[in-house]
Amino acid sequence: MPDQQRPEQRQDHEALAEATAAGLPAVVGDVIEGDTGGYHHYADRDQVSRWLSDAGLELVDEEEEWLGGYGYRHLFLRSATRSDSGAAADDNPLV
Numbered sequence: 001m002p003d004q005q006r007p008e009q010r011q012d013h014e015a016l017a018e019a020t021a022a023g024l025p026a027v028v029g030d031v032i033e034g035d036t037g038g039y040h041h042y043a044d045r046d047q048v049s050r051w052l053s054d055a056g057l058e059l060v061d062e063e064e065e066w067l068g069g070y071g072y073r074h075l076f077l078r079s080a081t082r083s084d085s086g087a088a089a090d091d092n093p094l095v
Helices: 009-021 045-054 086-090
Strands: 057-066 071-079
Touching: 045 057, 045 071
Parallel strands: none
Antiparallel strands: 057 071
């Protein structure tokens, strides 16, 4: 059966195995070695989507910014449960 994990998922699991072998408390997505400048947690996209949904937020737009070997995912969000405060609010994705 072929490996169904995305490359970044394999890297996450490899980093977890290394941290665990070193006796460090870690979960999938934790990165504490290399050129990270300290501790970072990189949640996968599916996990981030679940967190946002659980928080009552919906994705309006997104943009990726790559800076030579690493990148940022910028998310433009709004409340999934928008109030009925008039037409102006319906046109404003920040409400």
